[in-house]
Amino acid sequence: MGYHLNNMKEIYFREEAREKLFSGINKLHDAVASTMGPSGKTVIISDIYGQPQVTKDGVSVAKSIQLKDPVENMGATLIKQVAEKTAFEAGDGTTTATVLATAFINNLKKFKSVEINKAFDEIIPEILKQLKTNSRELKREDIKYVANISANNDIQIGNTIQQAFNHSDIVKVEESNSNNDILELVDGMQLNVSYFSKAFVTDDRKAECELLEPYVLLVENKLDSLKSFETVLNSIAANGQSLLIITDHVSEQILKLLETNALSKNLNLCAIKTPGFGQHRKDLIRDLSDFTGAAIISDLSKTHGFNQFGRLKSCKISKTNSILVKHDEIDIKELVDALGDLSKSKDLSTTDKDLILQRYQNLSGKVSIIKVGGGSEVEMKERKDRYDDAVLAAACALEEGIVKGGGIALYDAVQKVPNKHLLTTESADFAVVKSLLAPYETICDNGTCIPVLNDVFDQNIIDPLKVTRCALENAVSVAKTILSTNTVVLNERQWN
DSSP states (O other): OOEEOTTSEEEEEHHHHHHHHHHHHHHHHHHHHTTOSTTOOOEEEEOTTSOEEEEOOHHHHHHHOOOSSHHHHHHHHHHHHHHHHHHHHHSOOHHHHHHHHHHHHHHHTTSOHHHHHHHHHHHHHHHHHHHHHHOBOOOGGGHHHHHHHHTTSOHHHHHHHHHHHHHOSOEEEEEOSSSSOEEEEEEEEEESOOBSOGGGOSBTTTTBEEEESOEEEEEEEEEOOOGGGHHHHHHHHHTTOEEEEEEEEEOHHHHHHHHHHHHTTSSEEEEEEOOSOHHHHHHHHHHHHHHHOOOEEOOTTSOOOGGGOEEEEEEEEOSSOEEEEEOTTOOOHHHHHHHHHHTTOTTSOHHHHHHHHHHHHHHTOEEEEEEEOOSSHHHHHHHHHHHHHHHHHHHHHHHHOEEETTTHHHHHHHTTSOGGGGSOTTSHHHHHHHHHTHHHHHHHHTTOOOOOOGGGTTTTOEEEHHHHHHHHHHHHHHHHHHHTOOEEEEEHHHHO
């Protein structure tokens, strides 16, 4: 039972706490798992206005679930978090993560923590190793198949993403004002740098900051004062425009000031680190100056006007990289041609030639921009989310390779588990192995029985290795946490 205490908490102990958590987890699982596979069922969700929305997207179903019982809701929320983390890391795999986590919890709940952890620690590394062994490199012409599956078997989305990757390895998704999807190829570059603070993030689910038509402030060294830019910054804020700051370092005081302005929506901004090291860094700063039209600011004591700031058409900053799209008014053809000629010089060392070639590729790079349309704003945003996830899934597949889809990759990996782990059906080892079959069994239960054949790759039933890996690792992590829980403490507002 629950106990009310003087500090206005309610505490659930042992079996009551665990069973309520498990109940919430299973309720979420049953709704999400019903969408899994080609024959998965649709789910009708009521929006905040009471209007029905029909979807087959597992993460949309999970997000919509809010259980009345607060302890059950805690359990459901923990599984939602692991599903969303998998989508964030790999663009797909939310339903797989949910199904795996629930299977681990249901099959292992009768065992002691020491047995559970031992089974996970011995078996999961072997499964991950086997997944890697059985993986294949993704052929570029097969990107559409990965994208199709990630986008809930939407062939149009898959084909558009295929065309985008045919033009460039850098693919960006934007909203469109039209009813149709449009693919554009523009000049752009990708830098292996990220934001200085999460306070600049504009999309919490993807942990990204996206700015349209931003001004660019390029500071060569440390940014420890904004006084010399005060007039320009006030004007940018007053006109609802945005700002990208590129600098080597930001002082703690200035970073806090920038964070405050970003969080209060007073100024749309993001600050990222200048790329490169040593002399190469100086060359890249000069390239960024040419690419954006921004002056390189080295003296913060002087007053700087708009003529010192550059422009971009857009930029998207993620937790791992930054995509910059060149403004139409900037012309860098002469610089690109000069670097292209210089990269062919026989007088350069191999190292110098590689660095110049990298600069040339950066400045001459292309970005495929998919502008997503729709009959309404709700439809457009839902499709944009699917495009975003499918692009990330395709990129993950190019990065780590592909495995058999439909849960078969885990099914195959299980066959290689040493017999010592399967001596008795009453062991934690056996429970872990049994749980690994849950994604395949769920797809079959939903009406699509995929034969476990060697030609699954030829039938384009494929998943990115990274999706399966992240789903498994995250499911194990949350299962360990929940299975070691013995007490739940609720704040007053949760049980009133």
